[in-house]
Amino acid sequence: MEKQTITIYDVAREAKVSMATVSRVVNGNANVKKETKDKVEEVIARLGYRPNAVARGLASRRTTTIGVIIPDVTDHYFAELARGIDDVAAMYHYQIILANSDESNAKELRVLDSLLGKQVDGIIFMGNLINEPIRDAFAKADVPIVLAGSVDAEQAQASVTIDYTLATQEATTRLIKSGHQEVALIMGPSEHSINRDYKLVGYKQALEIAGIPFDENLVITADYDYQSGYQLAHIVNDSMATAAVVVDDEMAAGLLNGLVDMGISLPEDFEIITSNNSRLTVMTRPQLSSITQPIYDLGAVAMRMLTKLMNHEKLDVKNIILPHGYAERDTTK
Amino acid sequence: MEKQTITIYDVAREAKVSMATVSRVVNGNANVKKETKDKVEEVIARLGYRPNAVARGLASRRTTTIGVIIPDVTDHYFAELARGIDDVAAMYHYQIILANSDESNAKELRVLDSLLGKQVDGIIFMGNLINEPIRDAFAKADVPIVLAGSVDAEQAQASVTIDYTLATQEATTRLIKSGHQEVALIMGPSEHSINRDYKLVGYKQALEIAGIPFDENLVITADYDYQSGYQLAHIVNDSMATAAVVVDDEMAAGLLNGLVDMGISLPEDFEIITSNNSRLTVMTRPQLSSITQPIYDLGAVAMRMLTKLMNHEKLDVKNIILPHGYAERDTTK
DNA sequence: CTGTTAGCGCCTTCAG
DNA sequence: CTGAAGGCGCTAACAG
Numbered sequence: 235m236e237k238q239t240i241t242i243y244d245v246a247r248e249a250k251v252s253m254a255t256v257s258r259v260v261n262g263n264a265n266v267k268k269e270t271k272d273k274v275e276e277v278i279a280r281l282g283y284r285p286n287a288v289a290r291g292l293a294s295r296r297t298t299t300i301g302v303i304i305p306d307v308t309d310h311y312f313a314e315l316a317r318g319i320d321d322v323a324a325m326y327h328y329q330i331i332l333a334n335s336d337e338s339n340a341k342e343l344r345v346l347d348s349l350l351g352k353q354v355d356g357i358i359f360m361g362n363l364i365n366e367p368i369r370d371a372f373a374k375a376d377v378p379i380v381l382a383g384s385v386d387a388e389q390a391q392a393s394v395t396i397d398y399t400l401a402t403q404e405a406t407t408r409l410i411k412s413g414h415q416e417v418a419l420i421m422g423p424s425e426h427s428i429n430r431d432y433k434l435v436g437y438k439q440a441l442e443i444a445g446i447p448f449d450e451n452l453v454i455t456a457d458y459d460y461q462s463g464y465q466l467a468h469i470v471n472d473s474m475a476t477a478a479v480v481v482d483d484e485m486a487a488g489l490l491n492g493l494v495d496m497g498i499s500l501p502e503d504f505e506i507i508t509s510n511n512s513r514l515t516v517m518t519r520p521q522l523s524s525i526t527q528p529i530y531d532l533g534a535v536a537m538r539m540l541t542k543l544m545n546h547e548k549l550d551v552k553n554i555i556l557p558h559g560y561a562e563r564d565t566t567k
Numbered sequence: 568m569e570k571q572t573i574t575i576y577d578v579a580r581e582a583k584v585s586m587a588t589v590s591r592v593v594n595g596n597a598n599v600k601k602e603t604k605d606k607v608e609e610v611i612a613r614l615g616y617r618p619n620a621v622a623r624g625l626a627s628r629r630t631t632t633i634g635v636i637i638p639d640v641t642d643h644y645f646a647e648l649a650r651g652i653d654d655v656a657a658m659y660h661y662q663i664i665l666a667n668s669d670e671s672n673a674k675e676l677r678v679l680d681s682l683l684g685k686q687v688d689g690i691i692f693m694g695n696l697i698n699e700p701i702r703d704a705f706a707k708a709d710v711p712i713v714l715a716g717s718v719d720a721e722q723a724q725a726s727v728t729i730d731y732t733l734a735t736q737e738a739t740t741r742l743i744k745s746g747h748q749e750v751a752l753i754m755g756p757s758e759h760s761i762n763r764d765y766k767l768v769g770y771k772q773a774l775e776i777a778g779i780p781f782d783e784n785l786v787i788t789a790d791y792d793y794q795s796g797y798q799l800a801h802i803v804n805d806s807m808a809t810a811a812v813v814v815d816d817e818m819a820a821g822l823l824n825g826l827v828d829m830g831i832s833l834p835e836d837f838e839i840i841t842s843n844n845s846r847l848t849v850m851t852r853p854q855l856s857s858i859t860q861p862i863y864d865l866g867a868v869a870m871r872m873l874t875k876l877m878n879h880e881k882l883d884v885k886n887i888i889l890p891h892g893y894a895e896r897d898t899t900k
Numbered sequence: 901c902t903g904t905t906a907g908c909g910c911c912t913t914c915a916g
Numbered sequence: 917c918t919g920a921a922g923g924c925g926c927t928a929a930c931a932g
Binding site for chain 1: 572582606617618619622623624630632635638639640641643645651653654657662663664665666667680681682683684685686709728763793817822824829846847849850851852
């Protein structure tokens, strides 16, 4: 338990070489004779020397640490993204500083600042509400930033997403083709660009293609959680909708159960397509049909992209779009 | 985008004081005249100075960073714990380095080492398999470590848990009292101390109290996930069990759906009590009755405990046990 | 291939 | 209440 830290000097002395040499072998620098390298490594093992990453970070100005700003780890969608990020980060020997933001701008700015203070080498940002202050802070940051599973209409930052507009359009079209004239879109706050500028747009496109007039009463906004989905059941039922595209799985599960508890049977009387294809979609009864998206990969690719940026490599594409799909289950006919 | 870092020296020069003084105001040291303090703060704001946490960490030997080792962020139980940890950490101005371990000892040891190299001020460990190598590594670590929602039979480390034995005993007893002679215990690997030394023990206690002989065929081991729970349905049905205590919610949901899909109706023909009371318990149909435990608090209290340890405060209790409860839903009569 | 020498940016006695 | 000076442990030229 003692603070008996053993440093590079101790190793150098014990191995009868200079600290520079020790530093070289620790960092895998090729310019070291095999013999001295072995000698040094023996001493390192014997003394149990462990490089001090903080000192290293100060001297080299690289911390091999990246910051991850996440709305809420408890949300399965973001947790999955985080997992993809962490796995790739580990692969490249980066550590992750994780900070929950609750989608609060104030918190986001605060953690961004503190991450920069920690001298992270890069940042991955997840969050739906990107406004001026945040954009500003991003622009001022002196390290690369990548958005994962999040869009900024301005596309100033590098990002990895799916084509939300198209995915939503397809789902809506699918429902229309199934015979529904009144398809609801159940989404999150319209301040969120991902809803306003992408998903809603895709929804409208589908209507337009089908020649169905847009009815704003069919666009329902709520929080991304089970309870608000459940409570929506009455509202949805009161609207003329006979089908719905829902942007969040928990929300969809809530709506589903709410409808079922009201005696409505799916898919006969109502159809639902949800958006994230999380494990939850197979746990409900009936199982939820869903847009599929490579959530884990969204995170993994974003992290890979960040490594390139940190390495000053050129990016082929700044805004990567990963393919999405569709999984037919039991809430659609 | 330039690396135009502005340091404490720049502030000092601009404010016409020494860097020591700037350091004092930044660190809220009281011994600074109001005027000079104001002056310095004005300059700090004007130049946009941001202390370099790495340099600070090197000089002060405190990084205000703690390491969190987690089996999998994607698992709702652990994500909830992590959330509790992060919230309290943020409250005390600590940052969190998050590392997924997949319950692999090799990975755990590796990330532990790398966290220590980063000079974290403390570590929170989540994981069910604590064996000699890990215990050893813990003992050698020069920073405090707290286990959250995880037990080590040896109780060498500080920890925050619930009384798993009692909780399991109560759930089992509840099922027995409901008229079942054959109650199954569906748990994870028995190498995990939490299963072998706590939950299984509680299960046996309940049998003993009721005077029911222990039947090892009723103790079923599987992975903590939906699929393995689902696949268990046949096995459970083939056994003589008419009720089950399940240690994981996804597993329980799987079992539930598996049984229902086989035409068995709950709670009439079979009763289930699960263990984590996650949101999932209200999403299944029928809803899952569950032991309730303060998962978020487990994390929050563990983090609070760690702050005390890092502060060299004495702990009243080294192994904190938080209260648990029971939520009656629809998989029990 | 190896050693020397400056820092990296800040904290922290120790004087005054 | 404030300044000067010595590290913290390591990397990175620069010699040799």
